[in-house]
Amino acid sequence: MENLRARLKFGNKEEDVKLRKRRSLLYSKEDQSPLNDGVLRARVVVFSVVFRLINCLLVQSSFVPDEYWQSVEVSHRMVFSYGYLTWEWKAGIRGFLYPLFFAFLYKILHLMNYDSVLLLIWLPRISQALLAAFADVKFFFLVQTLENREVAKWAFFCQMCSWFTWFCCTRTLTNSAETSITCLALFYFPLPGSRSHSRKYLALVALAVIIRPTALIVWFPLIVYHFWHEDNKLRLITHNYIPIGTLAVAVSTAIDCLFYEKWTLVQWNFVKFNIIHSVADFYGSHPWHWYFTQGFAVVIGPHLPFFLHGCALASRRYKILLAAVVWTIVVYSLLPHKEFRFIYPVLPFCMVFCGTSLAHLKAWRRAAAAFLLVANLVPALYTGLVHQRGALDVMNHVQALCDASNVSAHLQPDVLFLMPCHSTPFYSHVHCPLKMRFLECPPDLGEEGYFEEAKRFFDDPVLWLRTSFPHKSSLPTHLVLFDVLKKEISVFLQENNFVRTAEIFHTHFPEGRVGGSIFIYERH
DSSP, X not given: OHHHHHHHSSSOHHXXXXXXXXXXXXXXXXXGXXXXXXXXXXXXXXXXXXXXXXXXXXXXXXXXTHHIIIIIHHHHHHHHSOOOOOHHHHHTOSOSHHHHHHHHHHHHHHHTTOOOHHHHHHHHHHHHHHHHHHHHHHHHHHHHHHSOHHHHHHHHHHHHHOHHHHHXXXXXXXHHHHHHHHHHHHHHSOOTTSOOOHHHHHHHHHHHHHHOTTHHHHHHHHHHHHHXXXXXXXXXXXXXXXXHHHHHHHHHHHHHHHHHTSOOOHHHHHHIIIIISOGGGGGOOOOTTHIIIIIHHHXXXXXXXXXXXXXXXXXXXXXXXXXXXXXXXXXXXXXXOOOGGGGGGGXXXXXXXXXXXXXXXXXXXXXXXXXXXXXXXXXXXXXXXXXTXXXXXXXXXXXXXXXXXXXXXXXXXXXXEESSTTOSOOGGGTOSOOEEEEOOOOOOOSOTTOOOHHHHHHHSHHHHHHHHOOSGGGSOSEEEEEGGGHHHHHHHHHHTTEEEEXXXXXXXXXXXXXXXXXXXXXXX
């Protein structure tokens, strides 16, 4: 029986054995390192925190609507009793745990009377940055435990200079939280030679699944690997899997039922709508090979050749990490709706292989590091500071209307966003009960009388405007639109005395209904 078990194990026994380090100063130089007195740990912590805070401040652009509409917008409504809930919250496919954390921060600010719009915008981002920094620290010490300080240093370098991590990790996206928690869980995962702690890693995995149910896709092969190599499988199930899973579902369900005010099992609703009924396809679909031919290459960026090189060099115990990467990409490839951020959680796994590659490069190491730094710096700064920044900048202009509404009680501002739905943040970035409206675009859930407002508008903008506002008295005071729409509604603007008061840069790469600039029109 023992022989059969030995044959079924992955890798060979020699690779799985972690040799005990000598304590004698005569034999070990590494034990004389600053790690023993905590200096190295302090340096890594301080550097990670400072780096991610700078990262947070230098990301001033928008990525996807979910970073506002599925997090801070919901939190704002929870605390201040006004804000917009998208169709997902009405259908019960989103969990309240993630926005509850930001709602807790908002409540503290509110009680202290410090709930300024600036703090409401930046405090959730800063908290996300600190979580990312904590994950970076754990990542460094994980690789050092598995390998040595040299490999850990280069893996950490790869992690910190990744342009996509820079672009995403400080955003209030469930994908960002999922990735950071996945990195923390990996620190406690029972890889050969690691400081494994089954309960801690499983608790973190459960948290990631509560925040975003698709986190289970990433962790499925790793959990199977753990189960296969566990000596006492029954104890693992009864003392870890069942208690942690039950507690996670119970806490998640209790929170969701409390805020939905009815019985709601979010995880089931998420699977039912997005996978069984394919509602996610409403927001676009890509060919099955998209992640292999485009998606993964963009996410890993300039690290790609080093990742491939590292895969060839890595020992057998890291094959499970590679298997998790491949598995995740394959599973997501089977789903029609694809986005770059969906495979973001496997990026830290890839950085282990990139670090292995750089550590083995001797003559070309400095040149390779310089290449990675420069090649990632350009897209990181451009996407963070330039590309798609107009969606946030325009909200500063809208927020200024709050002062006007306080001064004049006779003419209350009324803002209409004539843009693809959810193009900008909403009340979370205005923080006053300003009258605002946007073109809605919920998917068809089989309800009677369904129509997509945004589609009707873009089919014939002038007809929609004249039908929706038959009298001048019903017109909004301000219109917000992309420059590509101006020509189509210019007649309506002139007829109703709308004057352009602001032009805000948005992107150098306009596409479809999304223009390069955003215009604000005011009615005179």
